[in-house]
Amino acid sequence: MRRLLLVSNSTLYGSGYLDHCEENIRSFFSRDVKRVLFVPYALHDRDEYAKIARNKFQSLGYEVDSIHEAADPVEAVRKAEAIFIGGGNTFRLLKCLYDNKLVTEIRKRVLEEGVPYMGSSAGTNVATISINTTNDMPIVFPPSFSAIGLVPFNINPHYLDTDPNSRHMGETREQRITQFHEEPGTPCVLGLREGCMLLVEGDKATLLGTTKARLFMRGQPSVEYSPGSDLSFLLTAAQ
Amino acid sequence: MRRLLLVSNSTLYGSGYLDHCEENIRSFFSRDVKRVLFVPYALHDRDEYAKIARNKFQSLGYEVDSIHEAADPVEAVRKAEAIFIGGGNTFRLLKCLYDNKLVTEIRKRVLEEGVPYMGSSAGTNVATISINTTNDMPIVFPPSFSAIGLVPFNINPHYLDTDPNSRHMGETREQRITQFHEEPGTPCVLGLREGCMLLVEGDKATLLGTTKARLFMRGQPSVEYSPGSDLSFLLTAAQ
Ligand SMILES: [Ca+2]
Ligand SMILES: [Ca+2]
Numbered sequence: 443m444r445r446l447l448l449v450s451n452s453t454l455y456g457s458g459y460l461d462h463c464e465e466n467i468r469s470f471f472s473r474d475v476k477r478v479l480f481v482p483y484a485l486h487d488r489d490e491y492a493k494i495a496r497n498k499f500q501s502l503g504y505e506v507d508s509i510h511e512a513a514d515p516v517e518a519v520r521k522a523e524a525i526f527i528g529g530g531n532t533f534r535l536l537k538c539l540y541d542n543k544l545v546t547e548i549r550k551r552v553l554e555e556g557v558p559y560m561g562s563s564a565g566t567n568v569a570t571i572s573i574n575t576t577n578d579m580p581i582v583f584p585p586s587f588s589a590i591g592l593v594p595f596n597i598n599p600h601y602l603d604t605d606p607n608s609r610h611m612g613e614t615r616e617q618r619i620t621q622f623h624e625e626p627g628t629p630c631v632l633g634l635r636e637g638c639m640l641l642v643e644g645d646k647a648t649l650l651g652t653t654k655a656r657l658f659m660r661g662q663p664s665v666e667y668s669p670g671s672d673l674s675f676l677l678t679a680a681q
Numbered sequence: 682m683r684r685l686l687l688v689s690n691s692t693l694y695g696s697g698y699l700d701h702c703e704e705n706i707r708s709f710f711s712r713d714v715k716r717v718l719f720v721p722y723a724l725h726d727r728d729e730y731a732k733i734a735r736n737k738f739q740s741l742g743y744e745v746d747s748i749h750e751a752a753d754p755v756e757a758v759r760k761a762e763a764i765f766i767g768g769g770n771t772f773r774l775l776k777c778l779y780d781n782k783l784v785t786e787i788r789k790r791v792l793e794e795g796v797p798y799m800g801s802s803a804g805t806n807v808a809t810i811s812i813n814t815t816n817d818m819p820i821v822f823p824p825s826f827s828a829i830g831l832v833p834f835n836i837n838p839h840y841l842d843t844d845p846n847s848r849h850m851g852e853t854r855e856q857r858i859t860q861f862h863e864e865p866g867t868p869c870v871l872g873l874r875e876g877c878m879l880l881v882e883g884d885k886a887t888l889l890g891t892t893k894a895r896l897f898m899r900g901q902p903s904v905e906y907s908p909g910s911d912l913s914f915l916l917t918a919a920q
Contacts, residue, residue: 455848486863531860533819574820579857580772581813581864583826600851609694611875612839618818621770624725625820636850 445470445558446592446642448566450599450634450651452529460498460562463639466650468502470641471524471558477505479522483538484530484564495528515542519551529563529599532576536568537584549590559592563599566634570596575622575631577615593642594629595676596622601633601656616664623660630676631658638669647673684709684797685831685881687805689838689873689890691768699737699801702878705889707741709880710763710797716744718761722777723769723803734767754781758790768802768838771815775807776823788829798831802838805873809835814861814870816854832881833868834915835861840872840895855903862899869915870897877908886912 447463447470454462471478478499482491492508499506504524512518519525525548527535539545551557561569567576568589575596604614613621619631634640638651649655649671657676658664667673686702686709693701710717717738721730731747738745745765751757758764764787766774778784790796800808806815807828814835843853852860858870873879877890888894888910896915897903906912 451850453850455850486860534860534864574822575818577818577851579814579816579852579861580819580826581857581861581867583813587819587822600849602849602851610839610841611690611692611694612816612841613818618820621725621773622818622820625773628820 443556443644447560449562449639451636452562475524478524478526480506480508481527484535519547524558526560527565532564532567532573532578533580535564537582540585566599596631598633601635619658682795682883686799688801688878690875691801714763717763717765719745719747720766723774758786763797765799766804771803771806771812771817772819772821774803776821779824805838835870837872840874858897
């Protein structure tokens with residue numbers, strides 16, 4: 443059974459790394475998982491990033507193996523009990539997943555073998571159909587924007603409401619997602635505000651956390667969902 | 682002689698389309714230019730976009746031909762007296778320039794034949810080496826991030842200072858550009874705040890407008906430049 447925990451943001455204002463979702467992490471990996479395979483590719487300093495993730499996960503009772511320390515990354519995925527892909531730059535992350543031939547391997551392990559997958563920010567973007575709705579700067583050119591495809595829709599992490607007092611003329615987040623939906627055949631985009639996350643268990647999807655999410659559908663008005671909402675309908679590919 | 686007017690933003694808060702740079706546009710195209718070829722590819726509604734550009738340019742004394750109305754876009758570039766590429770989504774714009782085989786053609790006309798080029802926002806991004814430092818959402822996948830390459834560095838339009846009061850945890854603009862410079866061999870990035878623009882005439886580059894620009898160089902501290910600054914050193918490819 444597919445099991446995913448897709449978190450909007452790694453750090454919530456005023457708290458430490460993954461603090462705001464530590465109870466969700468515990469109940470997601472539960473006592474069944476002993477070791478988590480961490481993917482630090484979204485940040486430049488992988489050693490430092492692995493240290494931060496390892497400290498946090500150890501405090502929750504899990505050992506961490508960082509994939510950048512593995513001799514064979516594909517083999518590391520093949521043997522993983524659980525996978526966590528951290529945030530950073532989505533383009534760098536996806537390019538590195540392709541460079542290491544991990545996209546298909548992770549998809550297979552999660553969808554066919556039920557390996558639990560946790561993503562945060564960029565790690566949530568790459569879990570969806572594509573990275574077309576990332577907020578990140580395109581600092582490197584990946585071979586495709588298609589991603590791991592663990593769910594049949596897109597996510598916009600760190601979703602941000604329009605600031606009515608802003609004098610900045612760059613596009614608002616809503617305008618950006620609207621531009622995406624001007625393109626033909628584009629899927630739903632779930633805007634996850636900082637503080638919320640999506641739990642997927644098989645064909646059931648539930649919004650968790652403390653903030654609302656906003657769902658954007660091509661050619662339709664957007665809809666707000668509160669924590670606890672059942673979003674299983676998003677898992678139907680025909681969305 | 683290469684002549685470029687690279688504007689950060691089409692509309693400044695509280696004023697109309699291109700109002701803040703209309704004197705710069707007039708002196709850039711001067712009385713030599715009668716007709717400007719407009720490229721509306723960055724926005725979805727090209728007819729509407731061409732109408733807005735045409736109205737503004739007519740008020741300044743120039744006729745506008747929109748490339749989307751031309752039977753043969755390459756031929757339209759070959760015959761253009763002057764080119765203006767407007768803002769919108771940079772990925773959509775660059776993909777469409779490639780789809781229509783215009784990247785090389787525009788480069789040739791501007792660099793070899795001295796056709797004046799004006800860009801605003803996304804139209805400024807595509808004038809540089811690459812779109813690696815756009816702020817836009819990657820809504821479509823272009824065949825490359827390499828752009829027209831009229832200058833040997835990158836620009837970040839709508840450059841935005843970090844808001845010390847923000848509780849949002851997404852990367853600041855400075856962090857994004859720092860991530861770009863973590864990649865090997867990356868060029869300078871000129872952060873053009875809304876309200877400023879770069880004028881290039883041959884080997885001379887001058888900052889114009891009413892706001893400062895911030896220059897980011899790989900492995901060096903960033904530097905502020907005020908309107909009127911001579912930035913010709915940026916045109917040396919060895920930057
Ligand atoms: Ca990010
Ligand atoms: Ca834009």
